[in-house]
Amino acid sequence: MMEHEFRKCKTIVELVDRIIENSGKRVAICGWALKGSGGDCRVIEQQAKDLFDNGYDVTIFVLEADISLPQGVKIEVIGLPKNSYLSRIYRLIFPLIIYKMFKYAKKLEEFDLIICHRYPLVYLCYFAKKLYGIKYIYWFHHYPDPSHFPSLMHKLWIKLIGWLEAKSCPVKKADIICSVSEFSRRQLKEVGNIDSIVIPNKVRKLKKGVYSIELRHKYGIKENEYVMLFVGRIVPYKNIHSLIRVYKLVKNSIPNLKLVIVGNPSTKDYFEKLKEIADDGVIFTGYIPDEDLYGLYSISDVYVTCSLLEGFDLPLKEAELFGLPAVAFDIPAHREVAGPNTILVKKDNIEQFAKAVLKILQQKKLSKTQKGCVN
Known part of the structure; x- marks a missing residue:
């Protein structure tokens, strides 16, 4: 054929x-x-x-x-x-x-x-x-x-x-x-x-999620906390340890910050290492139903991935459908699928990655302040 x-x-x-x-x-x-x-x-x-x-x-x-x-x-x-x-x-x-x-x-x-x-x-x-x-x-x-x-x-x-x-x-x-x-x-x-x-992967339509206050309560996220979101398997090449480093750098400037990591561990030793370096602001949800994933995309402030290797990266495209700004390492698959709201950062440049995330969150903070949403 x-x-x-x-x-x-x-x-x-x-x-x-x-x-x-x-x-x-x-x-x-x-x-x-x-x-x-x-x-x-x-x-x-x-x-x-x-x-x-x-x-x-x-x-x-x-x-x-x-x-x-x-x-x-x-x-x-x-x-x-x-x-x-x-x-x-x-x-x-x-x-x-x-x-x-x-x-x-x-x-x-x-x-x-x-x-x-x-x-x-x-x-x-x-x-x-x-x-x-x-x-x-x-x-x-x-x-x-x-x-x-x-x-x-x-x-x-x-x-x-x-x-x-x-x-x-x-x-x-x-x-x-x-x-x-x-x-x-x-x-x-x-x-x-x-x-x-x-044939590129099709981005699935998620089932509509639960109300944001209920979802925040379920995952321990306060109303005034900003959310960095990652979705994917917990394996070394997803480079989640670097993502936790980024989160800690950003948290120095924005203390009311959570990093939510959605996905099951495929490598037990790596998962144990991540839990050791994470603080109580890092939330490992495991696998969650579509309704909760829909809700997390909806309440998050920025989608983040430090992955070093992807064939496509479906969650990055899902985040785009929710209008969520994203920061990702500049790898070939990300160049191919990234939308206009995605900032690509040179691979392994953790400081630059953190600066890009911080800029997005500060802009959101300013916007909320101007609307009178933040005390």
Whole structure:
């Protein structure tokens, strides 16, 4: 299948319509997990919703799941050990569990097209194609940088997963390969010598949130406190330790300040380190429902991210939809998705980042003072 035929497609629905045309309406979406803390999981969720809304029968296949599905979408949870170390081993060796591969490849035979995100289910999709001739799209997010992880074991794990998601045979054998941004496309070309089309992630519509006073009370934010907001998985390359440094610098000038970090930790040691350096003005919410996330975007004063690597950065786009000013490091994905309200700061320049945040908050403080909102 020639990828240049599909380069004009701007959405997942356009792409699927073009690929399967009138041959059927059953689509499987495969990913390693469907959890609220992962950006790729949110992409899967949005793709399923968009396809279902356009008349497709959609089933999601994942190893584990902890969030509710869009209405009408079905799910097959394959299963994963609860222990974090055992789950990694299971994820790694999944393609070698032959009875599972045959069992779920047989289930995929019923579908007209498969959309696959990440390892290991890309191997399952490849297996289903070999057995039953089913077409599959591989969705590439980004290639991780092992240097951002502290321990040798983490570095080796990330390097291995990176190879499996960017260079392995099942990736290369996909009928269509799609990247989430031009940056991800360049990255895949450089790392795996694989070209792809680009369909940017769609920013989901959040469910309308609870009243601001109730939300502030729930998360311990006073009415007169300013809020810096970050949304994303808690992993080293998100550089949240630098974000806490920024918060402390800004707090020297604006004492009534909170830093709210929304997302689940994926690396326990890193999360423990963050809690050690954080003061009581740093709020770790964990995963929260859409209604609360909507509310936090609404009451926050500035969105902030010191992330060193992104394929797209959905929360930065979500913040833009709420008219929220943002400050982010100047990395390729941020250059691509940042809107007019986003200030990009040279990577690793913490002082300049803090100055940009402080300027935004001081302008808001002045505006509130002029309106008589601040005593």
